[in-house]
Amino acid sequence: MVERTVVIVGMTGSMGSQALEVIKKMGSFRVLAGTYHSSFDKAQSLAKEYAVEKLICTKDGYEELEAFLEQRRPDIVMVCIPGFASLPVTLKALRTSKRVLLASKEALVCGGWLVKEAMKETSCELIPLDSEHSAVMQLYEPSVEGILLTSSGGALRDWKLEDLDRAKPEDVLRHPVWKMGKRITIDSATMVNKGFEVLEACELFQLQASQVEVLIHREGLVHAAVFLKDGTIKMHLGFPDMRVPIAYGLTYPDRRYEHRKWPNFAETQLRFQQVEKCRYPAFYLAYEIENDYAKRTAYNAADEVCVEAFLQGRIRFTDIARVLAKVVEKIEGTPRDLQDLKDVDEASRKLAEEVIEWL
Incomplete structure (x- = not known):
């Protein structure tokens, strides 16, 4: 299986840390870089544990990250930083990678039309990581x-x-x-x-x-449901574990992550x-x-x-x-x-x- 390269923007946060865990478990991915804002010690520890090749500090801005994306052109960029700052990063990632995994809601909330314009200009995929989306x-x-x-x-x-x-x-x-x-x-x-x-x-x-x-x-x-025009309702169920949507985003359209944990519906209420x-x-x-x-x-x-x-x-x-x-x-x-x-x-x-x- 061909090894795919990944950059994780916001590596020291909850989503970034879980992504590293998923990548290590599945294999066939190589983390080229991960960014951190101020948690240098945690970033160093994660880089050592998960073989992250480069650490990029974004406390003073995202110029180094953008230059790195332009130079290395990774297969996948995970955008896991909160706030408005996620928008310009997402736009750059869409123009320099093959797939963007978006955990930052604010990019689409603030600049949805800009994101969609960037997608039209490239062949990059955008896959949401929120469990609901x-x-x-x-x-x-x-x-x-x-x-x-x-x-x-x-x-x-x-x-x-x-x-x-x-x-x-x-x-x-x-x-x-x-x-x-x-x-x-x-x-x-x-x-x-x-x-x-x-x-x-x-x-x-x-x-x-x-x-x-x-x-x-x-x-x-239940994370979400869709209502179809013939009256059918389809629901998506699963235990609340962000590693599952992260893994799905990494391997889409395949399912390679093994979790093997299901609710006991005889003892479950859905309210x-x-x-x-x-x-x-x-x-x-x-x-x-x-x-x-x-x-x-x-x-x-x-x-x-x-x-x-x-x-x-x-x-x-x-x-x-x-x-x-x-x-x-x-x-x-x-x-x-x-x-x-x-x-x-x-x-x-x-x-x-x-x-x-x-x-």
């Missing part, structure tokens, strides 16, 4: 009329509404199903993360937001419940900004600022949704290119900080 990809067929994405509801799903104001970072970071980074765990509690996924699904599968339903599913076994608007107002904001890339970029930028402010104790958990709504309301415009989006991103961050000061 990977599931939809595996279920998808032309007669799909709508999809269901499931959500855990986050760490505060059973808290009384009147108690949400007093939630501390340590409370919010106790995710009931997945082990993930701090930002995505907080975004799961606000369900901003699921708002991103709705917008991402629209870009990936040519859907309107009204065709994307979201329900809370506590067991974490679904509506997403309460009073509990998750920031989630519903995503549906209102579906066709506005400026506001979508503002939604992400304000969230990045708010998550950091919450972790620092500068705002309450419930302030996150308030700040997002105010920033999205004030940001307007029609971005035409990446620079326009960068300007919107910068303006939105500044505005978010101003709104936080007013609270």
